[in-house]
Amino acid sequence: MIQYTLKCDNEHTFDSWFQSSSAFEKLKASKMVVCSICGSSKIEKAIMAPRVNKNAKITVKKKHPAEQAIAEIKKHVEENSNYVGKDFAKEARAMHLGDLPERPIYGEAKAEEAKSLIDDGIPVTPLPFTPNRKTN
Numbered sequence: 001m002i003q004y005t006l007k008c009d010n011e012h013t014f015d016s017w018f019q020s021s022s023a024f025e026k027l028k029a030s031k032m033v034v035c036s037i038c039g040s041s042k043i044e045k046a047i048m049a050p051r052v053n054k055n056a057k058i059t060v061k062k063k064h065p066a067e068q069a070i071a072e073i074k075k076h077v078e079e080n081s082n083y084v085g086k087d088f089a090k091e092a093r094a095m096h097l098g099d100l101p102e103r104p105i106y107g108e109a110k111a112e113e114a115k116s117l118i119d120d121g122i123p124v125t126p127l128p129f130t131p132n133r134k135t136n
Contacts, residue, residue, distance in 0.1 A: 001017050001018070001019060002017070002018050002019075002020060002021060002024070003015055003016070003017050003018075004016060004018065004024060004045050004046075005045070005046040005047075006033070006035075006043050006044070006045060006046060007043070007044055007045075007046040008035035008037070008038060008040040008042055008043055008044075009040055009042035010035065010037075010038050010040055012035050012036075012037040012038055012040075012066075013046050014035065014036045014037065014064075014066050016033070016036075026111065027111065028043055030111040030112075030114075030115060032111055032114065032126050034125075034126060034128070036066050036069070036070055036128040037066050037069075039125075070128050070129055071129075073127075073128065073129070074127075074129045074131075077104075077106050077127065077131075078106075078131070080104055081103075081104035081105055081106045082103060082104065082105050082106075083105075083106055083107055083131060084105045084106070084107040085107050085108060086107065086108050086109075087107060088105065088106070088107030088108055088109045088113075089109045089110075089113035089114070089116070089117055091105055091107070092105065092117055092122055092124055093117065093120070093122060096120075096121075096122045106127060106131055107131065108131070109124075114126070
């Protein structure tokens with residue numbers, strides 16, 4: 001895992017974790033990395049200072065307003081939507097086609113699945129957090 005400090009074209013900065021440097025580049029190229037404040041997909045790595053742990057004891061840091069906003073969004077989504085896991089693309093498409101009743105869902109989709117949904121006019125958006133893997 002690697003953490004980057006990112007900056008959008010509106011000068012908002014935020015931190016995000018990625019599986020690897022190449023995973024970040026792949027997600028950025030498919031416009032799946034978005035600003036946690038304004039939603040812009042024009043993202044660049046910001047200058048980062050190295051993190052050096054001077055003390056072995058753990059310190060609790062106050063959440064940045066953007067982190068607090070994301071936590072609130074996550075709570076709202078998880079309390080008001082159904083987690084469909086890796087079936088997200090299939091469920092979203094079925095609802096769009098009228099094969100399933102519409103309901104709020106969230107889950108996981110590969111970048112190419114999300115792009116296909118968007119290309120077909122199905123309204124989806126990446127979430128700025130990792131969903132809890134449970135069924136509501």
